[in-house]
Amino acid sequence: MARIIDTEFTGRSVRVIGDPHIARIFKANVPLHRRGEREKMVNEVFRDVVSNSPAEITIIIGDLFDRMVVPYATILETAEVLKTCPGKLIVLRGNHDASKDADIRSAFDVLIGLCMDTPTITFVTETYVHEGLGFYGWHPFKDAAEIAAQITSPIDAAFGHWDIESFGGVNPNLIPIDELKKVTSKVFTGHVHTPQGFTVDGVDVTVTGSLQPYAHGEDPELDFYLTLTLEQFNATPPATLVNKYVRVMLKENEVAPEPIDCLGFTTKREGTLESTLDVAIGEFDMMGMFRGVLEEAELPLDLREKILERYQTDIVGQIDA
Numbered sequence: 670m671a672r673i674i675d676t677e678f679t680g681r682s683v684r685v686i687g688d689p690h691i692a693r694i695f696k697a698n699v700p701l702h703r704r705g706e707r708e709k710m711v712n713e714v715f716r717d718v719v720s721n722s723p724a725e726i727t728i729i730i731g732d733l734f735d736r737m738v739v740p741y742a743t744i745l746e747t748a749e750v751l752k753t754c755p756g757k758l759i760v761l762r763g764n765h766d767a768s769k770d771a772d773i774r775s776a777f778d779v780l781i782g783l784c785m786d787t788p789t790i791t792f793v794t795e796t797y798v799h800e801g802l803g804f805y806g807w808h809p810f811k812d813a814a815e816i817a818a819q820i821t822s823p824i825d826a827a828f829g830h831w832d833i834e835s836f837g838g839v840n841p842n843l844i845p846i847d848e849l850k851k852v853t854s855k856v857f858t859g860h861v862h863t864p865q866g867f868t869v870d871g872v873d874v875t876v877t878g879s880l881q882p883y884a885h886g887e888d889p890e891l892d893f894y895l896t897l898t899l900e901q902f903n904a905t906p907p908a909t910l911v912n913k914y915v916r917v918m919l920k921e922n923e924v925a926p927e928p929i930d931c932l933g934f935t936t937k938r939e940g941t942l943e944s945t946l947d948v949a950i951g952e953f954d955m956m957g958m959f960r961g962v963l964e965e966a967e968l969p970l971d972l973r974e975k976i977l978e979r980y981q982t983d984i985v986g987q988i989d990a
């Protein structure tokens with residue numbers, strides 16, 4: 670399900686949309702004939718939550734794009750979707766939307782240019798205050814506390830793209846509670862992909878979660894990503910797994926099952942790192958390398974698939990035969 674929050678602040682309706690990661694490529698462990706499906710699904714959900722937002726203020730909480738550079742068509746389509754938003758649209762910059770290399774212009778920067786003719790859309794690269802709500806963009810060269818200090822008047826809520834924990838050492842993107850608590854007691858953040866909420870120093874923090882879960886470990890609702898023991902896997906009708914990513918945990922002497930028709934399939938042996946070797950031997954390294962090269966060259970997904978399919982049927986098929 671889409672991770673969006675529909676709420677209200679002193680009479681203004683607000684929709685918060687979790688990290689969309691448009692143009693994300695789902696390829697790890699995805700069967701060849703299912704490639705591209707999830708990408709399409711993410712695009713459709715994104716269009717739906719933006720175009721049909723019931724709110725006066727719709728907020729995209731960062732990481733609109735999955736990476737710095739995406740195909741031209743994707744930027745154009747995204748601009749078109751943003752312009753369908755019925756009310757005011759505020760888009761925060763996330764860490765995936767800007768580079769720490771000052772010379773690089775990202776897809777996000779191009780998108781800002783494309784939307785300049787639409788005054789109802791605001792992109793937030795530092796800070797912005799709108800009708801008593803405070804917005805904080807991710808910044809490649811300024812830390813979160815420095816950005817947060819720019820807003821000094823009380824606000825009904827703060828919206829940012831912050832980490833919620835430090836992983837040792839200095840984390841410049843750690844949620845700047847000390848600064849935020851001076852101006853509000855209600856905070857929303859993207860960046861962390863698993864929805865959750867907590868209170869710290871009297872500040873209510875809501876983590877929207879990404880628009881959809883994008884990996885095992887981001888999906889407590891089990892909408893897409895399932896981790897099963899071999900026993901559970903064998904007891905589950907394969908038809909119920911067709912639109913799931915399935916990870917089968919294997920005990921030491923269990924044999925990896927054959928892949929089934931699903932969005933993604935992988936096995937993991939207890940106490941080891943994730944491994945697809947058991948099941949991916951058929952497409953071994955050449956396919957992976959080939960796919961990587963095509964992706965780097967930014968060929969359109971359907972063309973990529975055609976080339977890979979030709980390779981698979983004409984070359985690998987011949988060798989196998």
Ligand SMILES: [Mn+2]
Pocket residue numbers: 688690731732763765860861862879
């Ligand atoms: Mn993100």
